[in-house]
Amino acid sequence: MTTTNQQAPVSSAPTISRQWQLIRRPSGWPVADDFRLAEIELPPLADGEVRVRNEFVSVDPYMRGRMNDVKSYTPPYVLGETMTGGAVGRVVESRSDSLAVGDLVRHFLGWRDLAQADAAAFAPTAEVPGVSSSAFLGALGMTSLTAWVGLLVIANMKPGDTVFVSGAAGAVGSAVGQLARLRGAKRVIGSAGSDEKVALLTGKYGFDAAFNYKNGHLARQLADAAPDGIDVYFDNVGGEHLEAALYSFNDGGRAALCGAISVYNETAAPSGPRNLPMITTKGLRLEGFTIGNYQQHATAFAAEVGPLLASGQMVSDETVIDGIDNALEAFFGLLRGENTGKMVVHTGA
Amino acid sequence: MTTTNQQAPVSSAPTISRQWQLIRRPSGWPVADDFRLAEIELPPLADGEVRVRNEFVSVDPYMRGRMNDVKSYTPPYVLGETMTGGAVGRVVESRSDSLAVGDLVRHFLGWRDLAQADAAAFAPTAEVPGVSSSAFLGALGMTSLTAWVGLLVIANMKPGDTVFVSGAAGAVGSAVGQLARLRGAKRVIGSAGSDEKVALLTGKYGFDAAFNYKNGHLARQLADAAPDGIDVYFDNVGGEHLEAALYSFNDGGRAALCGAISVYNETAAPSGPRNLPMITTKGLRLEGFTIGNYQQHATAFAAEVGPLLASGQMVSDETVIDGIDNALEAFFGLLRGENTGKMVVHTGA
Numbered sequence: 076m077t078t079t080n081q082q083a084p085v086s087s088a089p090t091i092s093r094q095w096q097l098i099r100r101p102s103g104w105p106v107a108d109d110f111r112l113a114e115i116e117l118p119p120l121a122d123g124e125v126r127v128r129n130e131f132v133s134v135d136p137y138m139r140g141r142m143n144d145v146k147s148y149t150p151p152y153v154l155g156e157t158m159t160g161g162a163v164g165r166v167v168e169s170r171s172d173s174l175a176v177g178d179l180v181r182h183f184l185g186w187r188d189l190a191q192a193d194a195a196a197f198a199p200t201a202e203v204p205g206v207s208s209s210a211f212l213g214a215l216g217m218t219s220l221t222a223w224v225g226l227l228v229i230a231n232m233k234p235g236d237t238v239f240v241s242g243a244a245g246a247v248g249s250a251v252g253q254l255a256r257l258r259g260a261k262r263v264i265g266s267a268g269s270d271e272k273v274a275l276l277t278g279k280y281g282f283d284a285a286f287n288y289k290n291g292h293l294a295r296q297l298a299d300a301a302p303d304g305i306d307v308y309f310d311n312v313g314g315e316h317l318e319a320a321l322y323s324f325n326d327g328g329r330a331a332l333c334g335a336i337s338v339y340n341e342t343a344a345p346s347g348p349r350n351l352p353m354i355t356t357k358g359l360r361l362e363g364f365t366i367g368n369y370q371q372h373a374t375a376f377a378a379e380v381g382p383l384l385a386s387g388q389m390v391s392d393e394t395v396i397d398g399i400d401n402a403l404e405a406f407f408g409l410l411r412g413e414n415t416g417k418m419v420v421h422t423g424a
Numbered sequence: 425m426t427t428t429n430q431q432a433p434v435s436s437a438p439t440i441s442r443q444w445q446l447i448r449r450p451s452g453w454p455v456a457d458d459f460r461l462a463e464i465e466l467p468p469l470a471d472g473e474v475r476v477r478n479e480f481v482s483v484d485p486y487m488r489g490r491m492n493d494v495k496s497y498t499p500p501y502v503l504g505e506t507m508t509g510g511a512v513g514r515v516v517e518s519r520s521d522s523l524a525v526g527d528l529v530r531h532f533l534g535w536r537d538l539a540q541a542d543a544a545a546f547a548p549t550a551e552v553p554g555v556s557s558s559a560f561l562g563a564l565g566m567t568s569l570t571a572w573v574g575l576l577v578i579a580n581m582k583p584g585d586t587v588f589v590s591g592a593a594g595a596v597g598s599a600v601g602q603l604a605r606l607r608g609a610k611r612v613i614g615s616a617g618s619d620e621k622v623a624l625l626t627g628k629y630g631f632d633a634a635f636n637y638k639n640g641h642l643a644r645q646l647a648d649a650a651p652d653g654i655d656v657y658f659d660n661v662g663g664e665h666l667e668a669a670l671y672s673f674n675d676g677g678r679a680a681l682c683g684a685i686s687v688y689n690e691t692a693a694p695s696g697p698r699n700l701p702m703i704t705t706k707g708l709r710l711e712g713f714t715i716g717n718y719q720q721h722a723t724a725f726a727a728e729v730g731p732l733l734a735s736g737q738m739v740s741d742e743t744v745i746d747g748i749d750n751a752l753e754a755f756f757g758l759l760r761g762e763n764t765g766k767m768v769v770h771t772g773a
Binding site for chain 1: 717
């Protein structure tokens with residue numbers, strides 16, 4: 076469905092919003108025919124509303140879950156409606172006293188280039204000189220908060236712990252590894268799916284050891300990288316990675332279960348680790364979390380991570396795909412592991 | 425190997441100890457040929473030693489793990505040596521100032537009728553009038569302490585929680601269910617492997633609902649028994665029971681993983697639950713424990729549970745097998761689920 080505007084806009088602000096909609100629930104790996112790119116003519120602003128030109132739109136692994144029609148911590152996407160997600164943009168028209176044209180805002184109306192809603196849907200955000208606004212979707216945003224909460228609140232990492240991170244070259248994983256090192260970990264180990272990413276882990280991100288899980292027996296590679304065992308596991312992957320971590324855990328180990336990208340597109344239910352009884356014999360704790368329930372830590376997180384990023388003690392990568400038309404391909408690339416660091420779509424100036 | 429004593433004993437105390445020894449590591453289900461019953465002539469007591477006639481010897485599921493040659497929280501049994509385990513007995517001869525003939529003692533030199541060692545190996549135990557000494561192996565012992573720690577310390581059960589217990593007619597499970605009810609659970613649900621046990625759960629033990637997991641689809645039976653979901657799961661079984669619990673968990677649910685008797689005798693590594701990603705999406709916590717690390721709670725446990733048992737608010741069952749010669753068969757029966765409540769072997773007066 077395409078709606079085009081044949082009339083002159085009533086203001087100088089753009090009125091045609093290009094938006095990605097889910098039109099069929101994917102079975103297994105999503106395909107292009109499961110989606111459509113709609114052009115929506117935005118109505119004139121109602122009182123209290125603002126119009127925002129998105130600068131960057133976030134694509135994240137958890138969105139795959141929202142494409143299924145199952146109860147989860149975020150509601151499923153509605154067929155035929157525009158998908159939502161994290162975004163950062165700038166106000167281009169306002170009928171609200173709380174936001175002015177030019178203000179930078181964070182919000183959750185992603186998957187579109189123009190967003191329009193009540194001003195309450197948009198959070199004004201102070202610009203950081205020299206930092207791209209895309210950082211508010213990653214290194215200064217929910218992504219790094221997820222790393223901070225999982226490592227420190229959920230897994231209760233302590234100085235001297237050996238920490239293993241799966242999917243370590245991703246946006247969350249690279250922040251976890253750097254935070255662990257800065258917090259006094261004895262050893263930080265990461266896994267990734269390509270030799271280039273592995274080089275990035277031990278180079279740019281300062282991991283003590285890293286391996287390409289596609290290059291050999293996963294549990295053995297981890298055991299070799301962690302000869303004294305691991306104390307903390309930050310799981311972005313699920314599946315065999317969790318099984319390997321259970322084998323390598325020292326007594327009293329803690330796992331923060333953040334995601335399971337390895338199984339998101341499985342149509343048959345994948346089997347779980349075969350060594351779960353080790354949870355009992357080693358006295359392990361596995362705890363899952365979704366960041367929506369931990370927003371109360373945002374202030375402490377920002378106080379710690381903001382200065383670390385500003386001083387260069389923590390670094391981050393972004394994979395930027397240009398144009399809202401390419402957002403779907405960006406999401407597919409994310410599922411295939413083609414990103415390094417945070418994957419974002421650049422949608423405007 | 426059998427050693428018989430042709431000489432008159434040097435004291436009136438018996439000197440021939442009948443002891444069960446592991447002579448071959450079982451592959452899968454243990455068989456009689458993996459063990460031998462040895463008759464050992466005990467040497468005269470050394471200074472500081474005592475000789476104890478066991479009254480009851482404990483057989484427990486965790487012993488199956490000790491028959492394997494793998495690192496675990498308790499060391500493997502040594503081939504050709506007598507197996508150890510919980511026991512309660514009475515001193516029959518003493519060369520120690522700290523223990524006198526007739527004293528009741530708890531100790532860990534199980535799987536034999538006569539035990540002899542330094543007095544430090546035996547803990548003097550106050551008799552409880554009208555209570556069989558076997559209770560110190562179960563309702564007043566490590567078994568109920570395991571229930572108390574798992575429910576309250578590990579799973580952090582709160583009044584108003586719905587609690588699910590697997591293997592609920594066992595020694596640990598029946599204590600968990602009763603404690604949960606007495607601690608203000610909204611609803612207590614148990615699973616067991618026979619209709620007789622299910623009747624015991626909703627009858628004698630006061631569970632609100634119970635089902636025979638062999639009689640239908642496990643996850644569906646649990647969902648029917650817990651229409652509003654569960655908040656706490658006490659896992660004695662592992663395998664499919666954990667999978668069913670994950671499906672039924674409410675957000676923020678907690679599992680105490682105590683044992684996995686369903687998989688102890690598997691030779692191929694069993695696959696784990698297929699729905700582990702629910703740990704993340706529901707924000708669940710799974711924590712394993714072995715009671716050896718939680719002995720610091722023994723005093724608080726005894727203060728709560730002792731009066732509950734004395735007043736009859738908590739009840740317990742025992743399955744008693746008579747004679748040290750039958751200890752192996754008792755253990756096999758335990759693995760087959762033939763016990764109701766604590767399984768003990770009666771080895772003396």
